[in-house]
Amino acid sequence: MTAPTPFGTRLAAAVADRGPLCAGIDPHAGLLTAWGLGDDLAGLERFALTATEALAPVCSVLKPQSAFFERFGSAGVAVLERVIATAREGGALVLLDVKRGDIGSTSQAYADAYLDPASPLAADAATVSPYLGFGSLSPFVETAQRHGAGLFVLALTSNPEGPEVQHARIAGAASVAGRMLDHLRALNADAAPHGSFGAVVGATIAEPAAEDGVDLDFGGPILAPGFGAQGGTVDDLRRIFGAAAARVLPSSSREILAAGPDPVALRDAAVRTTDALAGLA
Numbered sequence: 001m002t003a004p005t006p007f008g009t010r011l012a013a014a015v016a017d018r019g020p021l022c023a024g025i026d027p028h029a030g031l032l033t034a035w036g037l038g039d040d041l042a043g044l045e046r047f048a049l050t051a052t053e054a055l056a057p058v059c060s061v062l063k064p065q066s067a068f069f070e071r072f073g074s075a076g077v078a079v080l081e082r083v084i085a086t087a088r089e090g091g092a093l094v095l096l097d098v099k100r101g102d103i104g105s106t107s108q109a110y111a112d113a114y115l116d117p118a119s120p121l122a123a124d125a126a127t128v129s130p131y132l133g134f135g136s137l138s139p140f141v142e143t144a145q146r147h148g149a150g151l152f153v154l155a156l157t158s159n160p161e162g163p164e165v166q167h168a169r170i171a172g173a174a175s176v177a178g179r180m181l182d183h184l185r186a187l188n189a190d191a192a193p194h195g196s197f198g199a200v201v202g203a204t205i206a207e208p209a210a211e212d213g214v215d216l217d218f219g220g221p222i223l224a225p226g227f228g229a230q231g232g233t234v235d236d237l238r239r240i241f242g243a244a245a246a247r248v249l250p251s252s253s254r255e256i257l258a259a260g261p262d263p264v265a266l267r268d269a270a271v272r273t274t275d276a277l278a279g280l281a
């Protein structure tokens with residue numbers, strides 16, 4: 001059996017072809033209302049599939065936010081399965097934003113659910129939380145390696161509460177976030193053009209400081225949520241990421257989705273955002 005093409009390689013090709021924008025599929029109750037839909041299963045289905053069909057052909061990555069689907073129970077998760085399939089049919093890679101992390105044996109079950117192609121929820125990559133210790137993510141790492149999938153590990157998140165944990169100092173004087181990037185650097189070693197093990201670093205943070213042991217040169221992609229509705233701008237991306245900007249996927253959900261429900265307007269919003277990102281790297 002031939003080895004699957006690693007996520008990092010597939011992502012680099014998609015970004016070269018379509019640009020770095022990661023469009024979020026976040027069916028907020030407020031957006032359903034703004035689109036003239038009910039905050040119910042039918043509204044979820046119409047919203048999520050309209051957005052996915054419109055955006056998948058023009059974005060390198062779509063990022064469905066699992067929470068907004070889980071809100072409707074198993075029927076909502078079935079819509080998420082259709083979103084994943086539809087996004088792939090449209091040519092986008094799918095990054096499932098689930099931020100999972102647990103003890104190793106449970107992490108294995110999550111990894112099987114989100115990264116094994118045999119699962120109806122399988123995506124190209126998933127977000128994971130390392131705050132039960134980076135080693136607890138080993139089942140995710142091994143499952144991703146086996147199936148050519150990717151991971152995005154929470155490092156410096158876009159929310160204002162993150163620094164309490166992520167800037168804390170640990171042995172060796174690095175910050176917790178810096179240590180997470182060190183683990184990712186080891187996983188990505190020797191991968192070209194970059195590895196499959198990414199970090200989440202918000203587009204809203206203060207500059208990562210070298211004295212905190214935060215070195216963005218860890219050889220993997222960087223998901224940068226907070227771009228758009230949370231206030232992050234293209235200038236912020238340049239300020240925060242500098243030489244690492246070529247590996248950044250700016251992620252925007254509400255700002256693009258607010259252009260709907262017209263599929264042409266949604267697509268135009270994504271294309272405009274991609275154009276604005278053209279000079280980033």
Ligand SMILES: O=c1ccn([C@@H]2O[C@H](COP(=O)(O)O)[C@@H](O)[C@H]2O)c(=O)[nH]1
Pocket residue numbers: 024026065097156157158159200202225226227228229230251252253254255
């Ligand atoms: O640090 C993080 C990690 C993930 N997110 C997620 O990204 C989107 C952001 O949505 P916007 O509408 O563009 O603000 C959402 O799904 C978050 O859960 C994040 O914001 N910050």
